[in-house]
Amino acid sequence: MSGQSDPLFLLDSEMLAHKADDDDAAADDRVKRQLARELHDQVVQDLTAMLIDLENFKRAPFDSQTTVMQVDSVQGSLRTMLGRLRGMLYGLRGEDAWEPEFGENLRVFAVHHAARTGVQVLIRVSRDWPEPIRRPAALHLFRIVHEAVNNARQHGGARSVRVSLRLTERGFARITIQDDGSGLPADDDEGLSRSGMGMLGMRERALLLGGTLHVESATGRGTTVRVVFPQAVLTAPGDAGPPAPAGP
Ligand SMILES: Nc1ncnc2c1ncn2[C@@H]1O[C@H](COP(=O)(O)OP(=O)(O)O)[C@@H](O)[C@H]1O
Ligand SMILES: [Mg+2]
Numbered sequence: 347m348s349g350q351s352d353p354l355f356l357l358d359s360e361m362l363a364h365k366a367d368d369d370d371a372a373a374d375d376r377v378k379r380q381l382a383r384e385l386h387d388q389v390v391q392d393l394t395a396m397l398i399d400l401e402n403f404k405r406a407p408f409d410s411q412t413t414v415m416q417v418d419s420v421q422g423s424l425r426t427m428l429g430r431l432r433g434m435l436y437g438l439r440g441e442d443a444w445e446p447e448f449g450e451n452l453r454v455f456a457v458h459h460a461a462r463t464g465v466q467v468l469i470r471v472s473r474d475w476p477e478p479i480r481r482p483a484a485l486h487l488f489r490i491v492h493e494a495v496n497n498a499r500q501h502g503g504a505r506s507v508r509v510s511l512r513l514t515e516r517g518f519a520r521i522t523i524q525d526d527g528s529g530l531p532a533d534d535d536e537g538l539s540r541s542g543m544g545m546l547g548m549r550e551r552a553l554l555l556g557g558t559l560h561v562e563s564a565t566g567r568g569t570t571v572r573v574v575f576p577q578a579v580l581t582a583p584g585d586a587g588p589p590a591p592a593g594p
Contacts, residue, residue, distance in 0.1 A: 381438075388430040396423050445484035449475065452491060452509065465499045465507060472512035475519075479580040486551040487521060487573075490559070493544045494523035494571040502527020502569055518557075519577045524570040530563040548573075555579050 403416050436442045445451070449471035456467035491509055498504035504527030513519050545561070548571065552559035557575025 381434075384434055388434070389427055392423055392427055396420060443481040444478040445481045446478040448479050448484050448487070449477065449511065451484075451488065452511075455488075455492070456509070459495060463499055465495075465504060467495055468506065468508045470508065470510040472510075474513050475511050476577075476580050480582070483555060483579045486555055490548045490551050490571075490573055491521065491523055493548050494525075497544055498523070498525030498527050498569065502529065504568065513577055514574070517577050518574055519580060521573045522570055524568060526568045529565045529567055529569055530561065532565050 399416075400420070403412075406412075408416070433442075449469065452469045452471075456469050459465060459467050495507050495509070498507045502525050504525035507523060507525045510522050510524075511519070549559045552573045552575065555573075555575040556579055557573060560572045560574075561569060562572065563569040
């Protein structure tokens with residue numbers, strides 16, 4: 347199987363196809379009008395109000411307490427606006443989309459991978475794992491699993507890989523990818539000193555999820571990649587950790 351038959355890869359190309367369909371002028375106009383309306387209602391009006399407030403503030407007599415209050419209020423308005431702009435960007439970039447069957451997508455990948463390489467991939471999803479999850483989180487997690495499973499065969503010569511998805515205490519989620527291969531080379535216990543962007547990319551994706559990635563390995567006893575991140579990114583909007591603060 348090529349990368350093209352990964353279920354989540356297909357989602358990417360589906361999105362691109364929609365973009366191409368949208369090429370006609372009427373659709374463009376509709377999007378522009380909607381964008382103008384949103385910008386007006388959610389951003390321009392509040393910015394204008396803030397400018398007027400600041401103008402009045404300059405004229406009024408002020409002591410340090412009123413200054414602090416005024417700055418507080420400006421900060422509050424800016425936070426609200428930033429939150430709204432983020433919300434609009436998520437919408438524009440399709441990041442408000444949901445991935446309805448992440449566990450099932452991984453199982454499909456596992457079946458294809460086994461058929462192609464002969465390496466068994468066992469997927470275990472805990473019962474409390476949420477479904478659906480946010481698409482940006484799904485894409486990062488899928489790419490991490492994909493890279494770790496490929497590394498298991500390519501570098502470790504693994505025969506089987508276990509992938510488990512579960513929620514842990516205190517609001518965290520954990521994905522582990524454990525192989526029965528040769529383990530990392532003894533002089534490279536985090537897999538970082540060799541060339542190759544795979545490990546680096548996995549770590550970056552874990553960071554983008556607001557989490558961390560650890561690699562554990564003992565020569566001859568396989569390798570375990572463990573990603574821990576806040577559960578909130580599975581169901582809250584955006585891919586950069588916790589959602590923007592709400593309200594003024
Ligand atoms: N599952 C694994 N088993 C054994 N060695 C591994 C495993 N994963 C990574 N490595 C080691 O870490 C190095 C870096 O991996 P990676 O960044 O994915 O590079 P590449 O792009 O070459 O796959 C590999 O060259 C290999 O030495
Ligand atoms: Mg790799």
